[in-house]
Amino acid sequence: MLEKDKLKQLKITATKIRKHIIEEVYHAASGHPGGSLSCTDILTILYFHEMRVDPENPNWPDRDRFVLSKGHCAPALYATLAERGFSPVEELIKFRSIESYLQGHPSMKDVPGVDMSTGSLGQGISASVGMALAGKLDNKDYRVYALLGDGELQEGQVWEALMSAAHYKLDNLTAFLDHNGLQIDGKITEVMSPEPVVDKFKAFGWNVIIIDGHDYDQIINAIETAKKTKGMPTMIVAETTKGKGVSFMENQAGWHGSPPNKEQRDQAIAELDAFLAELEGE
8 A cells, every 4th residue: 555645646746647638638729638637547656656767768678668549648648748757847738739749649759758659549559569579579577558448449459459468478568448438429338338348358368457547556556466467468447537637527528529618727727726735735
């Protein structure tokens, strides 16, 4: 279990990341806040507690790798990388602007710390499998982490990648499913249901762990279990809330790809500032 001070600091960091997400999509007048907010806690644990990375040397060969397979949630990744020191925080409000390197989807050519360009759903997890296989062939001890959206599971390429990962016994690969239940057109079960996802992952030869994707101890324990699991990759099914941290965005499919207006931005920032003040006052 995390020490109280460490837990507090991680929650403060996550709240700052959520504020950045709101500012990014507000200033761009476009982007995907809902799914970015739902995966923030996972990214916070990976980059500020777990992963072996060096902001001063983003291409360090022995670093752990992270692939945002649901590339449209770039605001969360950019904010996390900026808070971790890979790029200036001040750049975030230029998200999606013509003069910025922060494109609507992550580009490994332009953004320090991005390990794979993603956007077309299903391609990120596929690249992750290749990275993990390369690590095995090169006898490297780095680990590969990937984050998928649950709507992304409707892409057939995802299942080809999962099949390959199990076939090659890639126990250096840990994937997270951001299981918030919503996609751009509504509930995933109504659009094109991928359920039962847990049974399907198991059938494809993966070790499966189910957690609360906003509980930091559960996230950390699942990662530790994955590291100890040999001979098979691990899928961590994280039950999350789309729009987490902003009351009027929570569990609303409409916030999948819609930016807030000024009034909504102000309300969101006020809520997050209040939570931040509460944390810092503890």
